[in-house]
Amino acid sequence: MARDVYANRARMARFVADSGWRRLSAWAIAHRWFPWRSRSVSVPSRLLFAPHDLRTGDPTRASEFYSGRFAFAGKVVLTDGASPFEIEPPSREWAEELMSFGWLRHMQAAGTAIARANARALVGDWIAMRGHRMAVALTPEIAARRVITWLTQSPLILQDADASFHRRFIRTLTSQVRYLKRVSPHVADGRPRLTCALALCFAGLCMADQPRLLRFAQRRLVEELDRQILADGGHASRNPGLLIEVLLDLLPLRQCFGARHLQPPAALLNAIDRMMPMLRFFRHGDGVFAHFNGMGPTPADWLATVLAYDDARGRPLSNAPYSGYQRMEAGGTVLIADTGLPPPVALSCEAHAGCLSFELSSGRNRIVINCGMPATGREEWRAVARQTAAHSTVTVEDTSSCRFVSSGILRRLCGTPVIDGPAEMHVDRGERGGADVLRASHDGYAGRFDLVHQRSWRLSPDGARLDGEDLFRVAHGEEFPADGRDRYAIRFHLHPAVQPSRAADGHTVILRMPDGDDWAFTAPEATVTIEESIIFAGGGGPRRTEQLVITGRAHQVPHVAWAFLRMRALRP
Structure with missing residues (x-):
């Protein structure tokens, strides 16, 4: 036990030191005296072509920009004739969206001469104000997104432009590429480095x-x-949403190699081929992704665009052992479960403490969910959304199965990675009586409460019944101490469209669905209560919902059986 503690501390110390060195290196490279402006990348004579932008645009947004209304990340700024780059940003997220220039796609969608002129004027403002020296703009991931956007939207920006603007644009673009080339080895691991x-x-x-x-x-x-x-095909961070984001860049990149008559790297083609099936793995019947490890609202238009490139439209995978997820499907009922360990420390800043949580859907009705992450205001809700209590799984003593960096200094230095959590995960999958059976356990509570949580699921062949079981056992020893800290809460967060009503027996809850395909939840040996909950990943922002909760003590009731049943299957 002590050896594990010291090993965790040593690993965390190395990560903090590495993060500090990377931040220092990136800060030094960003300074004007650093020689990243050297001719490591020559100024090109021209742009050969523009990559295809798969992210859809909204032409109505272009008219808003023209009138001086810039709405990003849930915040609205009215410029009153000033440049948006001169305005004090209302939030960090707003500034990042502005500086990434992703909003140019809305002007491209408008396709009007006014939109093109406005886009060119705004890019010209940014160049004249030396925007690449602004703090947010120097963030490597934001600079990378800006370079990609400027390349994809170069026809919009350069059409009807004079020679002088064309030269300034090419020089500024080259300057940013030089910066990225120099800073790329020092970028934070994960999505920023890949971008x-x-x-x-x-x-x-x-x-x-x-x-x-x-x-x-x-x-x-x-x-x-x-x-x-x-x-x-999963991403190492275990965030399902990154699959969509990465494919939106990988697919046009593959096309660019073809446009240059070059063979794409095998790693690029293999990555696309592996990721495509995982898109279907995480989808419920209504097309929405399951909410695990930082997943927010599903961008339906982007997902549809990516899926149009999927040539193999067969049955989704059922087992993703490297990503740490399992999928069970029968009769239109889908269950997706988190059966993986936390990702490596450097990739865990978005990871959640949702071990053994699951989501359940029937047809287009989502029944059991996790709370997910909001599309905007993520920093405000991050600490709450990552807790185990925000997932459909078990909490012990109101404590999460993972611990995150919370110190102010460490948080500023290296973000909010997972610093402690489950170290061992056992997963067993098979078949019994024609039904799919899944059993998994984790030791995320072993160090603090000497307790191991095991959860089992059994989905009937017709998909009309899901039997579950939560079992608690001592991690070290044979029996629970009578005075031990072993209070648990088993939570099942419900989708906002589900209307629960508790039956008189106290063990059963009727779950009314919008289309009348009602379900019931029952725990024959336990009392089920209905409590308030919240879904962060709602399309319109955080939204009130409800959850089913079973509480107890492990030394008194170490085994809890429960089930979800389709009501029409119970009728004669």
């Missing part, structure tokens, strides 16, 4: 006369794809 590699690869393909840059970018991209895209 930088993607931006450099796009630049090497789209900018003329860049063979050295392309070779460098391809090496970086292959390294990151091999490391971050797991064998089953």
Whole structure:
């Protein structure tokens, strides 16, 4: 036990030191005296072509920008004739969206001369104000997104532009590519580092006369794809939403290699082939992704665009052992469960303490959910949304199965990674009586409460019944101490469309569905209560909902059986 504690502390110390060094290096590179402006990337004579932007745009937003209304990340700013880059940003998220220039796609969607002129004027303002020196704009991931956007939207920006603006645009773009090339080894692990590699690869393909840059970018991209895209197609951070975001960049990048008559790296093609089936793995019957490890509202339009490139439209995978998820499906009923350990520390800043949580849906009705993450205001809700209590699983003594960095200094230095959590996970899957059976256990509470949680699911062949069981056992020893800390709460968060009503017996809850395909929840040996809950990943922001809760003490009731049943299957 002591050896594990010291090992965790040593691992965390190395991570903090590495994070500090990366931040210091990135800060130094961002300074004007650092030689990243050297001609490591030459100014191209022209842009060869523009990548296709798969992210859909809204033409009505273009008219809002023209009138000086900039709405990003849940905040609205009225510029009153001033440049948006001169305005004090209302939030960090707002500033990041502004500086990434992703909003240019809305002007492209408008397709009018006014939208093109406004886009060119706003980019010109940013260049004139030396926007690449602004603090938020220097964030490597934001700079990478800006480079990708400027390349994809270059026809919008440069159409009807004079020669002088064209030269300024190309020089500024090259300057940002040089910065990314120099800072890329020092970027935080995970999505930021992969985005930088993607931006450099796009630049090497789209900018003329860049063979050295392309070779460098391809090496970086292959390294990151091999490391971050797991064998089953999941992302190493375990966030399902990143699959959509990464594919929205990988698919156009594959097209760019074809446009240059170059063979794409095998790692790129293999990553796309592995990730596509995982999109279907995480989807419920209504098309929405399951809410695990940082997943927010599903961008339906983006997902539909990516799925249009999926050539193999067969049955989704049922087992994703490298990503740490399981899927059970029968008769239109879908269960998706988190059966994985926390991701590596460097990739865990968005990870949740949702071990053995699950989501359940029937047809287009989602029944059991996790609370997820909101699309905006993530920093405000992050600490709450990541707790075990925000997931449909078990909490012990109102404590999460993972611990996160909460100290102010450490948080500023390295974010909010998981610093302690389950170390062992056992998963067993099989079949009994024609039904799919899944059993898993974790030791996330062993160190603090000497308790191991085991959960089992059995889905009937017709999908009309899900039997579950939560079992608690001593991690070290044979019996629970009578005075031990072993109070538990088993939570089942319900989708807002579900209307629960408690039966008179106290063990059963009727779950009314919008389409009349009602279900029932029952726990024959336990008392079930209905409590308030919240879903953060609602399309319109956080939204009130309800949850079913069973409480007890492990030394008194170490075994709790429960079931979800389709009501129409019970009728004669």
